[in-house]
Amino acid sequence: MLLLLTGVSAIHAQPQFEEDFDDQEKPWQEVAVQLPAAPVQDNLLPFFVSATATQSFAIDAKSVSVGADGVIRYTVVASSPAGAKNISYEGIRCATYERKLYAFGQADGSWSRSRRDQWERIGANTANRYHAALFKDYFCNEKSVAGGADDIVRRIRYGKTLTPQ
Template identity: 60%
Template sequence: MNRLLPAPRLTLATLHLPASGRIARWLCVLAVAFPCAGFTASADRDVDEKPWQEIAAQLPPFPQPENLIPFFVSSASDNKFMIDGESLSVAADGVVRFTVVIISPSGARNVSYEGMRCATGERRLYALGRSDETWSKARNDQWTRIGENSLNRHHAALYKDYFCPIGTFLRDADDARRILRSGGDPSLRQH
C-alpha cells in the first residue's frame, strides 16, 4: 500500500545559507532575470531630449507711443494695457518676449520687459522701466507660474487669449502683432 507523504517544506535552515545570503542570491537572480527596462528607457530619453536652455534676453529700446498695441484684459479694470510691438520677439527657446505698458486712469504708467513660456505656462520679469526711459534689471527675475488673479490678470489674458491659446503657436513677432491687433483668438475670448 502506497502512502503519499507530504511534500518537504523548504525552510531557511534546509537551504544551508544564512538568511541574508539567500535574500541577496534571490535579489541577484531577479535582477538578471528582469533587467531594468525603465532605466534604459529613461537613459535613451535623456540622450534624445536636451534640457531647456534659455537664450539671454537683450533689453529693447524703451517703448514709443506710436508702437503701442492695446489689448483687452477685463471689463473689471479701468487700466489701459498695451504691448510695444517693436519689442515683441518669438525666440528659438520658445519664449515670447515683450514690453508691456499699463496706464492707470490717473495717468500712472508701469512699463516692464517680460517673457512668457507657453510650453510651461510661466512668465519672467526681466526689467522695469524708469521715468527717465531707462531700464532697471528686475531683482526677482525667476520664472513663475501664470495665475488667474485680479492683480496680474494681464498675464493670464496674454497667455490664454493672445500668445498661447490652446493649439496655437506663434511663428514670429509679426504673428504676435497680428494676433494682438485682431483682439486675440475670438473663440477663446470671454465677454
C-alpha cells in the same frame, strides 16, 4: 581608396546623426536677453484683459520677439485711470505656463533690471490678469507658441484672439 574614405567619413558622421535623433529630451536653456529700446507711444497696441481690470494695458509692437528658446518677450505698459504708467520687459513661456519679469522701464528711457527674475506660474484669478490674457488670447496654443512675432502683433493690433470672446 575612394570607397575607404567614404566609409571613414560615414563613421565620423554617425555620432552627430545619433545626437540629432536622440529620444532623450535635452534640458531647456534660456537664451541671453537683449533689452529693447524704450516703448514709443505710436507703437503701443492696447489689448483687452477683463471687464474688472483696474488698469489698461498695451504692448509695444516693436518689442515683441519669439526666442529660439520658445520664450515670447515683450514690453508692456500698464496705465492707471489716474495716469500713472508702469513699463516692464517680460517673457512668457508657453510650454510651462510661466512668466518672467526682466526689467522695469524708467522715465528717461533706460531699464532697471528686475531683482525677481525667476520664472513664475501665471495666475489667472486676479483683476489685472494680463499675463493670462496674453497667454490664452494672443501668444499660445496650449503649450506651444502660436506663430511668430508678426502673427502675435497682428492678433493684438486687430483684436483677433486665439479663443473666441
